[in-house]
Amino acid sequence: MxxxxxxxxxxxxxxxxxxxxxxxxxxxxxxxxxxxxxxxxxxxxxxxxxxxxxxxxxxxxxxxxxxxxxxxxxxxxxxxxxxxxxxxxxxxxxxxxxAGTRLRVDIPVIITGAEEAPGLKLGGVINIVRHSIDLKVGADNIPENVTIDISGMEIGDSKHLSDVKLPAGARPAQRGLDYTIVTVAPPLEAEDEPEAAVAAAPDAKGAKGAPAKGAAPAKDAKAPAGGKAAPAAPAAKKK
Incomplete structure (x- = not known):
């Protein structure tokens, strides 16, 4: 009390x-x-x-x-x-x-057993949906808190109001509501980092003086030794 x-x-x-x-x-x-x-x-x-x-x-x-x-x-x-x-x-x-007064009070929720919860050991995350519970209680017996044990919860498990043992003399202020109080959510996944662009800008001439890939050949390029120069490209025909 x-x-x-x-x-x-x-x-x-x-x-x-x-x-x-x-x-x-x-x-x-x-x-x-x-x-x-x-x-x-x-x-x-x-x-x-x-x-x-x-x-x-x-x-x-x-x-x-x-x-x-x-x-x-x-x-x-x-x-x-x-x-x-x-x-x-x-x-x-x-x-x-x-004497005998009953009133409606929001009672704080206390979570216990997190160290033993299998879901948390696997990387799950506690998600407290409600930090207090709306209860009808006697004025002479107002609880300080409502304790919820999550030591057996796996990833994806949840506890609702109907799963909670309420203090003696207390009852839900709104009957018929079975809302979620706490869940164990899956682990948060880190977003993949975008791959960095690794292609470096090509040199103007490339390695050992070779023309860069895709560069146009020089106009005064000589034919290789022992061979003939490559024929010039035919001129476009006039229509």
């Missing part, structure tokens, strides 16, 4: 963009707690604390106990906004968790 973490918050009286900007200038982050049959509560949180837990990872699957001016709320983050330029948190939404 996912670990519960603690955050401290204060009730926020003002609402709207102006009030939110004022909160940020004080080094705090505006947020809201909603759901569970109670009215929404506007809060502010420490910028440093929020920034730390967001970038620690798995923020949206972590349960928090928020102390709001002495009143404790058990919540899970549902959404958050980051500054598009500086990637600093701007706002956080939390959902109240009541």
């Amino acid at each position: 996912a670990e519960t973490k603690s955050l401290a918050a204060s009730v926020r009286s003002g609402t709207g963009k102006g009030a939110a900007r004022s909160v940020r200038r004080e080094g705090r982050i505006p947020g809201v707690i909603y759901g569970g049959g109670d009215a929404p509560t506007s809060i502010t949180l420490s910028f440093r604390d929020v920034n730390k837990v967001i970038y620690a990872g798995h923020f949206l699957t972590t349960i928090f106990e928020i102390d709001v001016d002495g009143a404790k709320e058990r919540v899970i983050p549902r959404d958050y906004q980051l500054d598009p330029i500086r990637d600093r948190p701007l706002h956080v939404d939390f959902l109240r968790l009541k």
Whole structure:
């Protein structure tokens, strides 16, 4: 089950963009707690604390106990906004968790057994199609991850949702979908390099003064010794 973490918050009286900007200038982050049959509560949180837990990872699957001016709320983050330029948190939404609550959560996938997989030993490549699984889980039993063992996978094998043992109390959020989660793809083949042109440009005369291949003979070429000169080519007949 996912670990519960603690955050401290204060009730926020003002609402709207102006009030939110004022909160940020004080080094705090505006947020809201909603759901569970109670009215929404506007809060502010420490910028440093929020920034730390967001970038620690798995923020949206972590349960928090928020102390709001002495009143404790058990919540899970549902959404958050980051500054598009500086990637600093701007706002956080939390959902109240009541006893018996079930919610829809994306649970991260962890791949194990890669060292023993026959397909990988033959040069195959792991292709993770889905890095998380959309599950319905109890608020009191949110798993940290779903482990998938690929130690027996050959090249071309794949594991679907129906092949995965889900944590106790969890079920797929969308029934009837049996999507692929991980495959072992064939090895990547290197593209053949084009053969380099090896023919060098011929010399004007060729080896030992011989005329280059295809070159026209000189007009004043002499006949070989002991023989007659080759007859000139007949002139073309006039039509």
